[in-house]
Amino acid sequence: MKHNFLISDKNINKKVPKNLSINIGDITMKNPVTTASGTFGSGREFGEFIDLSKLGAITVKGVSNNPWKGNNTPRIAETYSGMLNSVGLQNPGVDYFIENDIPFLRQYDTKIIVNICGNTIKQYCEVAEKLSSADIDLLELNISCPNVTEGGITFGTDTTMVQKVVSEVKKYAKQLLIVKLTPNVTDITEIAKAAVYGGADALSLINTLQGMKIDIYKRKTVLANKIGGFSGPAIKPVAVRMVYQVSKAVDVPIIGMGGISNSEDAIEFIMAGATAIAVGTANFSNPTVTIEIIEGIQKYMDYYNVKDIADIRGIID
Numbered sequence: 001m002k003h004n005f006l007i008s009d010k011n012i013n014k015k016v017p018k019n020l021s022i023n024i025g026d027i028t029m030k031n032p033v034t035t036a037s038g039t040f041g042s043g044r045e046f047g048e049f050i051d052l053s054k055l056g057a058i059t060v061k062g063v064s065n066n067p068w069k070g071n072n073t074p075r076i077a078e079t080y081s082g083m084l085n086s087v088g089l090q091n092p093g094v095d096y097f098i099e100n101d102i103p104f105l106r107q108y109d110t111k112i113i114v115n116i117c118g119n120t121i122k123q124y125c126e127v128a129e130k131l132s133s134a135d136i137d138l139l140e141l142n143i144s145c146p147n148v149t150e151g152g153i154t155f156g157t158d159t160t161m162v163q164k165v166v167s168e169v170k171k172y173a174k175q176l177l178i179v180k181l182t183p184n185v186t187d188i189t190e191i192a193k194a195a196v197y198g199g200a201d202a203l204s205l206i207n208t209l210q211g212m213k214i215d216i217y218k219r220k221t222v223l224a225n226k227i228g229g230f231s232g233p234a235i236k237p238v239a240v241r242m243v244y245q246v247s248k249a250v251d252v253p254i255i256g257m258g259g260i261s262n263s264e265d266a267i268e269f270i271m272a273g274a275t276a277i278a279v280g281t282a283n284f285s286n287p288t289v290t291i292e293i294i295e296g297i298q299k300y301m302d303y304y305n306v307k308d309i310a311d312i313r314g315i316i317d
Helices: 094-105 121-131 159-170 188-198 233-249 263-272 289-303
Strands: 022-024 027-029 033-035 057-063 076-079 082-085 111-116 138-142 176-180 202-205 209-212 227-231 254-257 276-279
Touching (some): 033 289, 082 233, 094 111, 111 121, 121 138, 121 159, 138 159, 159 176, 159 188, 188 202, 227 233, 233 254, 263 289, 276 289
Parallel strands (some): 057 111, 138 176, 176 202, 202 254
Antiparallel strands (some): 022 027, 082 227, 209 227
16 A cells, blocks of 8 residues: 555645755765666667666676576466566676676766676685776675575675675775675674674665475475575565664665565665665566655655755664
8 A cells, every 4th residue: 555645746845955965985976776686787778768877876687707597497486466586697697797797887877886706705705806907896705695505605604704704805896795694594794794784884674585495396495596585575574673783783874675676665774774685586576666766755845844864864763
């Protein structure tokens, strides 16, 4: 059900300019909306549906040092209120990304966040080093993907390893470093603290939960990899709770994600403590959802006379 601020423009206060811009370190985004890595590619396909320049940032699909072919198929499955994926971070590698994707993205007035992945700390560092002189704005360190057999979630579930990999990558990264956290842990705040101790400039959370689906007629798992990452609206309460907890535990900007499908979801994350939000699974069913969310946040601010998005950030005690 849509609330009144989305139904009627009556009594909306548009006289006072509203500020949607946010800062992650010294990087300013025009609004708090970006995309979740792995759900938007490099933006080419979505550029046919929306003006990419209206986004606060584009977070691209995971980039590795060398091309990765990803996991075997089938690797996508629908679930109630979400989806499972086991793509395995398929990508053509950092050299291809620098040569082909950065020039494309720089046509648009938006910030570029590059998600980097690897199977070893050395691989992470190699990608960060290659990107150190590239024309991008922020790095997002993916230590939380449940869809690769090495690295990924292994790095993201142990505080000692989190601090180690972040501190090593930080030596090579010239851009501010966002660390993406897995929800598949006992205490998300301890992982967050370890990332910050290691040098994280910001955090993004949550990545996917682990899930599984079985075809009872074929008597086999639907995904070739058996287990995949569970995302979509069903995980939103978990994500909001974790963003809230982490915002109280560390003092760095947070990009909140996990089941965001509309502006009300986005505002909920911001009130829980997120500086920015990322839209993921919803892009697959609605390619214009990011723009709708930006417009919905603006309407909310107009309706309730919120002059600055920061005025509602982290207002839940």
